[in-house]
Amino acid sequence: MSNYVIKDFGTTMKDIQKIIREKVEEVTARNDMVWAMDNSYRLTAFNCSFGQRIKDEDCGEAIVGMDLEPIYASCEFFKICLEGCQKALEGEATTTVHMFSGEGNNQFHEFTFQPYMKVSKEVIGCCVWQRNITKEVQNVLSLEESERRYKEVQEVADVGHWIWDMENDVIYWSDQLYAIWGKEKGSFDLNYDSVVGMVHPEDRVRFLEHLEECVQGKVNHDITHRLLLDGGIEKYIHSKGHVFRDADGNPNRMSGTAQDVTKDVQSHQKILEQNIELQNFVRIVSHNLRAPISNLLMLSKIYDWGKDGNNDEVVQNMERTVEALDNTVKDLNNSLSFKSSVKEKFSNVSLTEVYEDVKTLLSWAIDETQANIEVDFSEVDQIIAVKSYMSNILYNLLLNAMKYTREGISPEIKASTAEKDGRVLLQVSDNGIGMDLTPERKARIFDMYGRLSGKTRGKGMGLFLVKTQIEAMDCTIDVVSQKNVGSTFTVSFRK
DSSP: OOEEESSSSSSSSHHHHHHHHHHHHHHHGGTOEHHHHEETTEEEEHHHHHHHHHHHTTTOOTTTTTTTTHHHHHTTTTTHHHHHHHHHTTTTEEEEEEEEOOOOOEEEEEEEEEEETTTTOOEEEEEEEEEEHHHHHHHHHHHHHHHHHHHHHHHHEEEEEEEEEEEEEETEEOHHHHTTOOOOOOEEEEEEEEHHHHHHHHHHHHHHHHHHHHTTSOOOEEEEEEOOOOOGOOOEEEEEEEEEETTSEEEEEEEEEEEHHHHHHHHHHHHHHHHHHHHHHHHHHHHHHHHHHHHHHHHHHHTTTTSHHHHHHHHHHHHHHHHHHHHHHHHHHHHHHHHHGGGGOOOOEEHHHHHHHHHHTTTTHHHHHTTTTEEEEOOOOOEEEOHHHHHHHHHHHHHHHHHOOOOTTEEEEEEEEEEEEEEEEEEEOOOOOOOOOOHHHHEEEEEEEEHHHHHHOOOOHHHHHHHHHHHHTEEEEEEEEEETTTTEEEEEEEO
16 A cells, blocks of 8 residues: 555545545445544544444444544554554554454454655554454465475375476476475476486386377376486386366366385385295295105005005005195196286187086086076176186186085075176175185185185185186185175176
8 A cells, every 4th residue: 555645735634534435435345444543643534343343342432533542552452553553653654463362263453554644745644454364364374284284195195296288398396296206496497308308218118108198188197107316216106197178179288196106116026026936936846846756656556555554554644645745736836827827818708608618517516416506697798818717717616606505505606797897797606604704714715725614625725726817817806705695706807
């Protein structure tokens, strides 16, 4: 606000009151207080809000000509006016914010003190404008708190956000993104070339091809790639985002997030290396055991039975032990071969055809248990999978449903498919004995030799091999079960 200069003709007080009335009309809708005084602290004009406040503060009734100096000195709300009015009468316009503490609720009020002058620069009075800015202050504080918490979340998750203005080739980074990329804010120009230049050379072509596909609208921006930072430091970044377009459909902006996933990637790589080492160890042990196992089995075959009962018993026990060991080694080798599946073995598999083959193999079990199997692959019949694996998976799931039946109740089994959340679900349900599944027991049934029931004489390899083959195809399996009600196994495939 500029100082108000009163022309040196006519009645100066009337001029002042006219100006005050104009300001009063401007702020009435906001319930702000406006009042004016001369250089003797006499009230010369005021609005209704000021008059009401004087009453509320038990300072009497506002009257033109009343002395305001005692009110400024004694009333807590108006005490800030002593200094402000003094400066205004000295020719200095000021604005100050004062906080008033209430019962659990702080109020913020802004006071503006404006001097009135003659053309000769002589100050003849002061106008005061007060407004309640509590909401504005609270909004600012709330915004600052939200920004603080947002920064904390970004720091904890090691994730930042970015915006790319494609038309002007300007990129904005949040503070955490500077930390992730190892740069100081303002230390370099953020644009397309500078960012691409920090992508690891071995990942750059893949990154640029992916970015081009995003701009063309072929894919969503979702990629993990390496950065090559100063000093040769490598980091893995998972970036996700979205392309925004103008009214004509042309891309003009991208925004998204980027997270440092270096530790996750390195942990995954370490697990893969350990798995490879473990597999190599199993292969070596299996290979080294094959020869002595074969020799022991051969000795049992050429042993001259019937001459010595004690020896016969010893050799018979040895034969059983060696055969069990031989089967264990074979199981280990089988599980490793399942994990070594390659993509060339994947093909378009008809579940109906697989079921017809499996049904023939299980005809003896179906006759023996009088099982009723209902199959519904109408929603999804064709999936991308390894056909031999699918035969084994369906075979074991159906066989298990017939093995673990309730006494006196024929198995009722249903195999069906469905689509959900972009995946294909194969479900096999039964009305068998069911299981009480804790998380620990649930994991155990898919372990090697992990049987929960002693009802059958099987080794418990079936579900282990099923899970191994499912994971080899990058799929998942889950089970829900209830004692004496039945179980449902669900295999989830990529669509």
